[in-house]
Amino acid sequence: MKICSTTDEMRAASRAARHPGKRLGFVPTMGALHPGHLSLVRAARARSDVVAVSIFVNPLQFGPAEDLAKYPRTFERDVEFLESEVVDILFAPTPEEMYPAGAVTYVTVEGLSEKLCGKSRPGHFRGVTTVVAKLFNIVEPDLAFFGQKDAAQTTIIRRMVRDLNLPVEIVVCPIVREPDGLAMSSRNAYLSPRERKSAMVLHRSLTQLRDRFDQGERNAANLIEAGRQVLAQEPAVRVDYLEIVDPATLDPVQELRSTTLVAIAALVGNTRLIDNILMGAHDGAPGF
Helix, strand or coil: CEEECCHHHHHHHHHHHHCCCCCEEEEEECCCCCHHHHHHHHHHHHHCCEEEEEECCCHHHCCCCCCCCCCCCCHHHHHHHHHHCCCCEEECCCHHHHCCCCCCCCCCCCCCCCCCHHHHCCCHHHHHHHHHHHHHHHHCCCEEEEEHHHHHHHHHHHHHHHHCCCCCEEEEECCCECCCCCECCHHHHHCCHHHHHHHHHHHHHHHHHHHHHHCCCCEHHHHHHHHHHHHCCCCCEEEEEEEEECCCCCCECCECCCCEEEEEEEEECCEEEEEEEEECCCCCCCCC
16 A cells, blocks of 8 residues: 655555546545545445545534544554555645645535535535545546544535536545444444443434334424424433435435435534434435
């Protein structure tokens, strides 16, 4: 596996790898890799000739009171994981490499970036779209792979790609869960044993909504109330939002008439977790 730390190195490695007409699949990450990330790498391997991964803890997407300093960094272990998955290229830049002194240019997807997580994390999605646009420009992938757990992020990135005519196909892969249903996340490492148990209420609430939907309930307010009743069973879990939205626009819906996104975010102790399901999707579709 070739490890690149500069933009020039990464761009040269990408162009050399793609030169014979090969397709390059790209998995952007912030490191602290877990089986969810590795499932994206395997999806990239299945659909691409060359696989590149980035590890970059992006400061732009963290708010001033958020966990940038303590975000888990496990670079040596991550490299071992990626080598075992036969990744071809790893891009691991420094913040100074990605954001040269005096950089004042940002990418913002207006009208979407303020929804769901964007409400309580102002500037978060601007940080995501800025770094992803830069990564796409540097890596020049044919396909980029993201997890459905970050559903709002994938919607916003797809819109950015469309609006900027970027020549990359966005592939969204299903959520990978722990055996008990908790969505895998690098932030799960922050949870104490008691918090880990409490965190299961997110999945239980989504399961309750899915059950009510399967029983014929289509009113969004009724479904949200059913989910909130489950969440109330864990008073230590502070809910940021539980919303039912159109997955393409992130706008709330009142009646579920087509594939619809149910998204949740909550604080478990000091750890912010997200999860979601797609209602109306066929079995096995991304999200559940």
